[in-house]
Amino acid sequence: MAESNQSIESRIQLAILELENVEKPNIKAWARSRNLPYQRLLARYKGRLSLSDRQPNGRKLDESQESALCRYIDFLDSIYLPPKRPAIAAAANAILASCHTDDSTKPPTIGRHWLQRFLHRHPVYLVRRQRAIDIERKKCLDRQVAREWFDSYQETIAQYGITADDIWNFDETGFNIGVGRDQWIITREPKRQISGGFSTNREYATAIEAISATGTTIAPVVILSAKVLLLRWFEIVGDERIAVTETGYLNNVLALQWIQLFNKLTKDSAKGTHRMLICDQFGSHLTYEFVKYCEDHKIILFFLPPHSSHLLQPLDVGVFSVYKHWHSEWVYDATVSGYEKITKNDFLGAIAQIRQKTFKPSTIKLGFRLTGLWPINPSVVLDSLVDSDRDFGFNTPSPPSSAASNSQDSSDLSTPKTIERVKKLEERLEDKISRMQQTPSRRLLRKLAKAATEFAYIASELEQNIENSENLRELRYARENRSRKASKLTGIVHSSQVDRMKRILKSGEDLKALMKLRPYYKREVMPELKRVCKAKGYLIK
Numbered sequence: 001m002a003e004s005n006q007s008i009e010s011r012i013q014l015a016i017l018e019l020e021n022v023e024k025p026n027i028k029a030w031a032r033s034r035n036l037p038y039q040r041l042l043a044r045y046k047g048r049l050s051l052s053d054r055q056p057n058g059r060k061l062d063e064s065q066e067s068a069l070c071r072y073i074d075f076l077d078s079i080y081l082p083p084k085r086p087a088i089a090a091a092a093n094a095i096l097a098s099c100h101t102d103d104s105t106k107p108p109t110i111g112r113h114w115l116q117r118f119l120h121r122h123p124v125y126l127v128r129r130q131r132a133i134d135i136e137r138k139k140c141l142d143r144q145v146a147r148e149w150f151d152s153y154q155e156t157i158a159q160y161g162i163t164a165d166d167i168w169n170f171d172e173t174g175f176n177i178g179v180g181r182d183q184w185i186i187t188r189e190p191k192r193q194i195s196g197g198f199s200t201n202r203e204y205a206t207a208i209e210a211i212s213a214t215g216t217t218i219a220p221v222v223i224l225s226a227k228v229l230l231l232r233w234f235e236i237v238g239d240e241r242i243a244v245t246e247t248g249y250l251n252n253v254l255a256l257q258w259i260q261l262f263n264k265l266t267k268d269s270a271k272g273t274h275r276m277l278i279c280d281q282f283g284s285h286l287t288y289e290f291v292k293y294c295e296d297h298k299i300i301l302f303f304l305p306p307h308s309s310h311l312l313q314p315l316d317v318g319v320f321s322v323y324k325h326w327h328s329e330w331v332y333d334a335t336v337s338g339y340e341k342i343t344k345n346d347f348l349g350a351i352a353q354i355r356q357k358t359f360k361p362s363t364i365k366l367g368f369r370l371t372g373l374w375p376i377n378p379s380v381v382l383d384s385l386v387d388s389d390r391d392f393g394f395n396t397p398s399p400p401s402s403a404a405s406n407s408q409d410s411s412d413l414s415t416p417k418t419i420e421r422v423k424k425l426e427e428r429l430e431d432k433i434s435r436m437q438q439t440p441s442r443r444l445l446r447k448l449a450k451a452a453t454e455f456a457y458i459a460s461e462l463e464q465n466i467e468n469s470e471n472l473r474e475l476r477y478a479r480e481n482r483s484r485k486a487s488k489l490t491g492i493v494h495s496s497q498v499d500r501m502k503r504i505l506k507s508g509e510d511l512k513a514l515m516k517l518r519p520y521y522k523r524e525v526m527p528e529l530k531r532v533c534k535a536k537g538y539l540i541k
Helices: 005-019 027-033 038-045 063-078 085-099 114-121 135-139 143-160 252-266 288-296 314-336 344-358 361-370 379-386 419-435 439-480 495-535
Strands: 167-176 204-212 221-225 241-245 275-279 299-303
Touching: 005 027, 005 038, 027 038, 063 085, 063 288, 085 114, 085 288, 143 275, 143 299, 143 379, 167 252, 167 314, 167 361, 204 314, 204 344, 204 361, 221 252, 221 344, 241 252, 252 288, 252 299, 288 299, 314 344, 314 361
Parallel strands: 167 275, 221 241, 275 299
Antiparallel strands: 167 204, 204 221
């Protein structure tokens, strides 16, 4: 009966142990005396592993890399977001790219059948069909799920000793740059449809914001829908970062750059060893690179349950509605001030003042308090789930109806241009009225004085509005007439990076200018300098 391969390998390993004590062994004689395959014994002696021990040729990831991939799959599975096949393949390619060191070649990628062989090597991972249910049923956050989520939240905070300073929530919100909301106005018209003519520039922009439980925030990242960054944008904004995508939405690359920026801006102010980052389960927050970076820098990703942002996310509950309100107010003010079309430049110029009105410590803390995240109070959310059938909406106030008013006498009168002159005229009229005897004339003159005063106040207010509009136009003109050069930088960019790039380009241009002047210097300046020095007795080379 033929000896099994496993038995031969066992005898070879015993022979290797014996050969370790021999200084210069004769491998061929040793194999002949023990009836072992010479080539195989020689290969094992030189350190080559057996077929069962060494990595198969078709395996792209080694043991440590596959272990990292398994940890990533387990993490997603633990937060009830089991990955699909493309997500595992993308994570495997990301691991291979991160370990690739040769810049002259492209990083390796997995093949068509790699995932099938991976699942065969790891039978603990099962391929199951995810049942689709009605979205309205899915949106209903179960009370038991919410209670378990709060329990896990409290346990995580206690386990790592996380303080309020280190509890952060981040999310992105979108703006249609030139689209505002309906406004409440005061009018005498009870039935006539009243509408304002507004610029509806629907270019999309995304703002990525992060807030802490103590009421602080970090500089935002504004993502515009464009193909290149324009240098003039960085002359408009302050501390905000700017990035561009064709859609204006967040993608995987920018999400990874944002978490790196978050770590940079918050690590020095951290009170403990770990920071908690509460976020929703958006796909860009679940990539292997994003999760791995958080793990390496002690940032604990704590995901919200599906479709629970309206209950558990502080930014959604207490901040973003205020954010949208002040953006809408700005759109309205800009439109009535004479803006025919609101552009990206206008939006970037206004984002700082919109954020200043929005991200107040009291507003941020209110968001955390209304979600029960800090101070920790699960009953805020759990009680609302118990009374889900009750109407929690706010009664929308109806616009006031105009009461019938008595008709007033009006005259086409010419009034003074300033309030001071109107006041003087009113005093003179009062003096004359007091001397008059006829009552109807006195009433008409008093009415005239009152109307003149009202017109003067209206004129003063309109003059102030016109002045404000002129100032806004001048600011906008200055923004529009800045440089239209595009930046070669990509990703999330700060104005300091643009300034540094400008300095580098300026030094290069200065060097080119000097090189152009060099022939003139040799031809014109040097002979004259030598002649003057020779006349004064100086020696010059």
